[in-house]
Amino acid sequence: MFKISLLRKHRVAIYYIAVIVFLALLVSGAIALRGKLPAETYTTVGDLSDITEIKAYRVDGSLSELNINRTSGKLILDLEPEAKEIDFYMRQRVLDQGPNFWSLRILCTGSHSFTYRLAIDMASFEYTPNTEDADSRTFTYIGIGHWTLDSTSGTLSLGNLQVHGSQAVERGGNSNEDLIRIIRTDADGWRVEENVIKHVEFMDFAFVKEKEGRGTGNEPFSFDYKFVMLASYYLFMMFVLPLTFMKLEKSSSLLVLFITGFLLRISIAPFASHAFDVLGWKRAARTFYEGGNIALFSNWSGPPLWYFTIITFYSPYALFRFLGLPDIRIYYQPILSVEVMFLKLPLILSDILSTFLIYKICRSRNLDIKCSKMAALVFLFNPFSILTSAIWCMYDSLAVFFALLGFYLCIKKRFYLSSLIWGLGVKWYTLGFIPFLSVLAYFQNRKERFSLRLMKSVVITCIGFGFFAFQMALPYLLYGDLSLLKQIMEFRLKIGGGGGEVESLFNFGSPGSFWKILQDVAGIRPFPNFFVLTFSSIYLVLIVGFYFLLKRSVSKENDTLKVFNSALISVLFLYFLTYPQLNPQTFLWIIPFLILAYYLFKQSGLLPIILVSIMGAIVFADIPYFIVGFGVGNITVPGWVIDSMYFVLSASIVPIALYSIISQLSLTVHSKIGAICQNLLSRLHQVHPSVLYTSTTLFMFLQALTFYYFNVQPSIVLSLLILSVIIQSIAFYAMRSKTWKENDTKHR
Numbered sequence: 001m002f003k004i005s006l007l008r009k010h011r012v013a014i015y016y017i018a019v020i021v022f023l024a025l026l027v028s029g030a031i032a033l034r035g036k037l038p039a040e041t042y043t044t045v046g047d048l049s050d051i052t053e054i055k056a057y058r059v060d061g062s063l064s065e066l067n068i069n070r071t072s073g074k075l076i077l078d079l080e081p082e083a084k085e086i087d088f089y090m091r092q093r094v095l096d097q098g099p100n101f102w103s104l105r106i107l108c109t110g111s112h113s114f115t116y117r118l119a120i121d122m123a124s125f126e127y128t129p130n131t132e133d134a135d136s137r138t139f140t141y142i143g144i145g146h147w148t149l150d151s152t153s154g155t156l157s158l159g160n161l162q163v164h165g166s167q168a169v170e171r172g173g174n175s176n177e178d179l180i181r182i183i184r185t186d187a188d189g190w191r192v193e194e195n196v197i198k199h200v201e202f203m204d205f206a207f208v209k210e211k212e213g214r215g216t217g218n219e220p221f222s223f224d225y226k227f228v229m230l231a232s233y234y235l236f237m238m239f240v241l242p243l244t245f246m247k248l249e250k251s252s253s254l255l256v257l258f259i260t261g262f263l264l265r266i267s268i269a270p271f272a273s274h275a276f277d278v279l280g281w282k283r284a285a286r287t288f289y290e291g292g293n294i295a296l297f298s299n300w301s302g303p304p305l306w307y308f309t310i311i312t313f314y315s316p317y318a319l320f321r322f323l324g325l326p327d328i329r330i331y332y333q334p335i336l337s338v339e340v341m342f343l344k345l346p347l348i349l350s351d352i353l354s355t356f357l358i359y360k361i362c363r364s365r366n367l368d369i370k371c372s373k374m375a376a377l378v379f380l381f382n383p384f385s386i387l388t389s390a391i392w393c394m395y396d397s398l399a400v401f402f403a404l405l406g407f408y409l410c411i412k413k414r415f416y417l418s419s420l421i422w423g424l425g426v427k428w429y430t431l432g433f434i435p436f437l438s439v440l441a442y443f444q445n446r447k448e449r450f451s452l453r454l455m456k457s458v459v460i461t462c463i464g465f466g467f468f469a470f471q472m473a474l475p476y477l478l479y480g481d482l483s484l485l486k487q488i489m490e491f492r493l494k495i496g497g498g499g500g501e502v503e504s505l506f507n508f509g510s511p512g513s514f515w516k517i518l519q520d521v522a523g524i525r526p527f528p529n530f531f532v533l534t535f536s537s538i539y540l541v542l543i544v545g546f547y548f549l550l551k552r553s554v555s556k557e558n559d560t561l562k563v564f565n566s567a568l569i570s571v572l573f574l575y576f577l578t579y580p581q582l583n584p585q586t587f588l589w590i591i592p593f594l595i596l597a598y599y600l601f602k603q604s605g606l607l608p609i610i611l612v613s614i615m616g617a618i619v620f621a622d623i624p625y626f627i628v629g630f631g632v633g634n635i636t637v638p639g640w641v642i643d644s645m646y647f648v649l650s651a652s653i654v655p656i657a658l659y660s661i662i663s664q665l666s667l668t669v670h671s672k673i674g675a676i677c678q679n680l681l682s683r684l685h686q687v688h689p690s691v692l693y694t695s696t697t698l699f700m701f702l703q704a705l706t707f708y709y710f711n712v713q714p715s716i717v718l719s720l721l722i723l724s725v726i727i728q729s730i731a732f733y734a735m736r737s738k739t740w741k742e743n744d745t746k747h748r
Contacts, residue, residue: 029315035292037321042287046094046207048075052177056083059193075202082111082195088180092171095122095144095163095178100213102161103299105203108151108182110196117189119146120163121179125172141179148189155201157484159299160280162214163207204298214275215332215629223635230271230330231623237268238391242381249373254359257373258352261380265348265390270337271330272626274392281343281393282335285314297479301488303425304475306395309346317342332629340393347389350401355380357404358592362600364411365561375599378609379592384616388588391626396585399427404592406430406437407568411561415441415460423464425472429589432539432571434464439547440564443554513582514650520643521707521718526580535578538661542570545665562601569593570664573657587616605735607693608656615649618642644704651721652697655729659736677733693731700724 048070056064056079067078077086108116121141145163149156182200184192245260252260284300287293288311296307317339321327327336335343355376362372379385389397402421409418419437422430438457445453476485518524546567553563572590576582591612597603622642624632663670681689703720706712 023312026312026315029319030311033289033315033318033322035289037289037318039290041211041290043209044206045097045099045209046090048073048202048205050091050094051075051088052091053089055087056197057085057087058083058195073203075205077200079198082198084184084193084195084197086182086197086200089177090180092123092178094207097209099163099207100210102145102163102207103159104205105155105157107155107199107201108149108197110151110198112196113152114196115148115150115185115187116197117146117148117181117183117185119181119183120144121181123174123176123178124170125174146189148185148187153487156487157298212329212334212336214279214334217630219332221331221628221632227627230627234268234272234623234627237264238383238386242383242386245381246377249377254373257377257380258355261355262348262352265351265386266341269341269344269348269390272391273333273335273340274394275334275625275629278340278343278393279334281310282339284310285343289314289318296475297481297484302395304471305424305426306398309398310343313346314342331627334629344390344393347393347395347397350397351380351385351389354397354401354404354592357401357408358595361404361408361411361596365600367600371599375595378595382591382613384588384591384613387617388585392585394585396427396588399430400588400592402426403430403433403589406433410437410440410564413444416463419460419464420467423467425468427589429572429575431465431468432575433568434461435543436546436564436567436571439543439550440560443550443560446554513580514577514654515580517647517650517721521714521721531579535574538574539571542567542574542661542664549664549667559601562603565593565596565601566603566660567664569597570660573660576653577657584616584618587612611649611652611656615653618645618649640708643708644701647704647708648697648701651700651725652728654725655732658729659732674733674736677730680730681734689731689734693728693735696724696727696731
């Protein structure tokens with residue numbers, strides 16, 4: 001009995017020790033197995049030696065004089081005078097071997113800053129129009145890849161330029177060499193007739209053939225019973241079982257539900273993945289264990305923490321492969337079945353830990369066990385959270401865990417540690433929480449001197465941002481090259497080319513963004529530094545508004561954490577409204593805080609949780625892509641249907657986001673808008689706000705269908721879209737109105 005009571009007393013310490021030992025074993029395995037697996041995944045099929053001739057053309061058609069220097073794996077060109085285009089002729093044998101990707105470091109400068117297109121053109125043939133005579137065919141070049149870049153970004157590390165399309169091109173007897181071109185263009189990739197290119201450098205140049213590479217879409221595929229069974233299993237495990245398990249809340253313990261959620265994810269993890277994103281994770285792991293290379297310094301745009309997480313959790317799989325464990329490939333997925341399960345393991349564990357933290361946060365605030373458990377299960381069995389970790393293999397699940405861990409530590413008033421956790425930068429959005437955390441800490445002990453409270457707030461801010469800067473920069477400082485870090489920072493902030501395609505700076509390219517709708521309908525595009533300017537300006541106002549809200553809450557002895565949670569939700573909604581390249585998985589970030597707002601703080605309804613969950617899950621409608629490895633034309637959901645769904649949900653989130661942001665900026669304005677919306681709808685006695693909101697949403701879906709399928713006049717769609725969003729906003733404000741709720745309750 002004494003031993004049992006002693007174990008219970010030190011249970012938390014035992015858990016910590018077990019976790020430390022587990023991680024230590026994984027790290028030790030990674031160190032021991034580095035470079036020990038056979039180097040069989042990546043084969044270089046072309047390098048700088050395959051470039052046979054170089055020509056530089058000016059606007060008038062004349063050639064520039066070239067000073068060519070080939071040394072130490074570099075190709076350095078100096079042009080006199082400047083040119084508008086440079087053509088590099090490359091042997092056909094390189095692309096004939098079907099390389100999967102092209103990696104290089106490139107520096108391109110001129111008399112002033114400019115954008116340029118890096119392109120690969122493959123020698124092929126086409127028949128002349130209106131004839132079937134093979135002798136009259138015309139030789140030509142077919143583009144198989146192009147990327148628009150910015151000279152201001154300096155040396156760019158481009159490690160994953162997909163050229164798999166080359167496998168579908170027929171030579172037809174064309175003996176001309178293939179071309180790599182650098183062309184002066186505008187931001188949209190259109191040619192600009194200007195002589196500006198003066199200096200070019202190629203480094204680490206390699207065309208690489210990848211074992212289990214990404215499918216091209218030209219591989220044979222049969223729609224048979226095997227695919228039907230796997231797709232049915234996919235849907236059943238993702239949508240049917242989670243809803244079924246939600247009913248076990250009353251009869252099952254929390255531990256049983258955690259195990260169920262874990263097994264649910266593990267059971268689907270080996271059979272599906274995102275064919276593009278998982279390539280980078282696989283490459284990071286295999287290059288480390290096969291060649292001992294650290295991709296963090298050459299081909300990595302994510303946070304260092306995620307890179308080291310991959311390397312650590314991959315070590316058991318590396319050991320199994322070292323011992324001869326067999327593995328299989330599902331259709332044409334770019335990764336093996338068991339292998340991808342180990343990559344997803346830390347993300348799946350993150351989901352379980354996030355669920356536990358939601359439960360602990362609710363219980364620490366004295367919410368009853370039943371509601372606390374339900375709040376946790378809404379995240380655990382949310383199809384979107386399952387899909388992000390167990391299917392997509394995106395590290396947003398890991399970011400959510402650290403976001404919740406920081407919030408839990410904040411509740412425990414461990415503000416310094418909370419700031420440190422949010423400064424990890426797993427996903428950069430948690431950095432936006434730190435200034436709000438410092439304001440919250442400032443109001444915690446009003447009895448302390450002003451200078452002491454202010455100093456604590458400053459220290460909290462410095463800890464978070466300082467640790468972020470330290471863990472981002474340290475690996476590159478030790479490596480002795482900050483160029484890739486500079487590229488990553490520019491790419492994430494979208495203030496320069498940054499190695500991302502320049503089109504991403506001048507287009508709202510992601511379907512999750514409301515601005516993408518306005519771009520499609522009205523041709524509206526982001527101006528330079530759109531995100532930095534719009535987000536930062538409104539963000540600063542949000543902080544000021546949060547300060548006064550918190551001051552008011554403290555004076556009235558209201559719940560400051562309730563205000564803090566609302567502020568974090570507003571920051572995330574602001575990010576969703578201003579970031580040009582908003583990817584669907586980012587909507588996972590806000591779900592835990594919406595759950596807390598509904599179950600713990602009684603601030604919002606279920607509608608925001610449902611909408612955001614659906615928004616993220618739409619991307620998984622293309623089941624063949626995740627199972628086969630590429631879209632299959634005859635069984636893939638048409639693009640216009642998916643675009644229409646994104647259209648509706650992106651627009652429907654705008655009223656919710658505005659409601660949240662305005663409530664933080666000014667309670668007075670927020671209350672007045674609510675009163676106006678309530679008065680407007682009170683005149684329509686027979687129309688409930690929820691009915692109006694739902695009917696408007698359906699009408700919006702019809703608008704999207706007519707636009708994307710029937711190509712209706714954009715001006716008409718834009719007018720109807722604006723009107724629909726206004727009506728939705730009125731309905732949502734009315735639904736959230738206390739007076740309306742009370743009247744509705746009395747009526748019932």
